[in-house]
Amino acid sequence: PRCIFEHSEITSETVPFFPKCEEVCGILVFNSNTDLSEDQLEKVFKNMKILNGGIRIENSRLKSLSFFTVSKREQRFFFDCKSIIENNPKLDASTLCDYGYLHSVTGIKVAGNMRDCGCYNIGLNKCQVLFGGLKIINTTTLPTFSPITEIRGDILIQDTNFANLSFLGNLERLVISDAGKKEKMTINIRNNRRMTRLGLPFLKQIKNIWSSDIFANLENLSPDFCMTIEEVILFLEYKINFVNLHAKFCKDPGNLHNLKLCHFESMKDLEQNCRYILGDLMIESGDEEYIYKLGTVTHIFGTLTVRNTNLQSLIIMYGLSYMASLSGLYVMLTDNNRQVQCDKLSIFQSSFSVPVECFGGNREIVVFLESSVAFRYLDARLCDFNPSELTPKTCRLTNLNDLDSDCVYLIGDLQVDSGDEEHSEKLKTVSVIIGSLTIKNTAVTDLSFLGNLRKIANLNVYQVLYDISTEYTNEHHV
CATH class of the missing domain: 3.80.20.20 (Receptor L-domain)
Structure with a gap:
């Protein structure tokens, strides 16, 4: 008060x-x-x-x-x-x-002041900055917003007969204010059955003044709706999370600034010096000799599958920064690649939703954790695996007393309860918990035994990710 x-x-x-x-x-x-x-x-x-x-x-x-x-x-x-x-x-x-x-x-x-700035649902054909966002619903009348270069607020365009957004043809910047306190769509373009393109050639920046995620929805548009490679790169670089993305890649890639785009058919036929690859990249047995061709690739527009190879590392793909697939799974590393060091894929910055049947013993889930991928929906389970075949050391957790030492990845629900304090030193090497963490009724005075813990992942949406409650909570730094 x-x-x-x-x-x-x-x-x-x-x-x-x-x-x-x-x-x-x-x-x-x-x-x-x-x-x-x-x-x-x-x-x-x-x-x-x-x-x-x-x-x-x-x-x-x-x-x-x-x-x-x-x-x-x-x-x-x-x-x-x-x-x-x-x-x-x-x-x-x-x-x-x-x-x-x-x-x-x-x-x-x-x-109505001595001098004003911008506009707010009035004089839209005369101003350059539009405050309050843009909302167009259930209309067949094409508006005239040609001078507008910046929109501050959310965009909702729904139930129109627009073929594109060319009436915003000079739009350069979209600025939103979403602190992440509640879920909302920043860009929501839906139920526009005749829309075939975005048509925003000058849009170069999508900015949230807060550090929270930006969500977008492109849903129920024309079956011919497509996005250029240039447009997808923009959404990737600003880490836009799509709830729905009903689109395909356009034949026209847009302005790629003379950077080479290659269409993938096979590793053998793939050209050299590609910056962008369009297509589902497949690396299979016999393709090891062509892996050098991927050294210049920064973006893959499609999926990546590595299977039945003798590869021991994917370090040649060190420049790969972004992946975008308009349908399906991004990355699949099958069990036959037991020597591949998946942590080299941590540079992925994908931000689209992905359907996954299960995360396998080849540390697929760790790849996504290291990449900071934001899942809007994830319907999956953890596949069966043999911990002895994985590096760094991966341990299944039954209870803290029987846990091995030197575990880096821990699979299971970790519960530290009264009497477990003497075994807590075993957790000093753990960096990832795939499960949940509960600490209660203990005499611990700090959490230094979890000093290397960086990430916790749980595929059970109804389970609490972590719960720390001890009688010492208010007296010590836990």
Whole structure:
């Protein structure tokens, strides 16, 4: 309660009640009753770095918003709210569309001031920056947004007869504000049965001002809907997670800046010096002599299968950074490649959803863990495997007492309970747990015995990933 501002407007009578907190909840209304100067307001707000709630600046005598404190670390003030700044005849709000105090707000409305910036559902054929996102539903009328180069907010285009998004042909930048507090679609283009292309030739940046994931949905479009290699590269580089991706690759790859695109038929026939490979890459017995051709490849647009080979390493593929498959599994390393060191594939930065039947003993699940792949849906189980055939050392867990030493990968639900403290040293080498972690009712004072643990993965969505509760929790650093 002490960090909540409950008054209906900002005046000399209400500011004594303004909380002296870095993060404040409330609706700040500046209007004709606001009788404080910018210098006086700066003293009122000097402690506040984050506002959760809303701002309304209407019919005020304010000339600037310099009274808001800028975070020294972030170099901007954080608003987690909708903001309206309108009808302030002395206020110059022209810089808010660039890198002013409110530049991180995507839902801001600025109108009727001495100088405005951007637009918010009005004058869309005259402005370059659109605030509040774009929502077009159930229409056959093609809009005119040709001047718009930047959209701040989410895009929803649904139930139209549009063949493409060429009405946004000058769009260069999409900026969203999604802190990840709830799941939402940043780009949601669905049920547009005549849409065959995106048609955004100048789009170069998709930015979330927060560090959370960006989700997109391309669903129920024309059966002929396709994406160029250039477009897919953009989505890969900005790590867009697709819930649905009803598309195929276009025959026209787009602008690849003179980098070589090769169509895969076989390793023997694959050309040299390829930067991009289009097709399902298959490496089989007898292809070992051609593996050198993959040394220049950075992107694979298709799937990768390695099976029945004598390969001991895939280090030749050190430059491979991205993979995108519009259907099916990305990577399959079969059990016949027992010597392949899969950790070399950790440079994959794939971000599309993948259907998988099971993760095998060739450490497929570790490949995805090391790659930071974000699964929206994962219907899979862990396949049977022989731990003795895997390196680094992989151990099945039954109980901590019987666990071997020097395990790096641990398969099973790890539970450290009262009486297990003496065996906790066995866990010092564990870096990955495929299962769950529970620590309870123990006398441990810290978790240094898990100092090498980097990742936990669990294919059971209904099971808690980790649970740490001991009587020492509040007294020590656990």
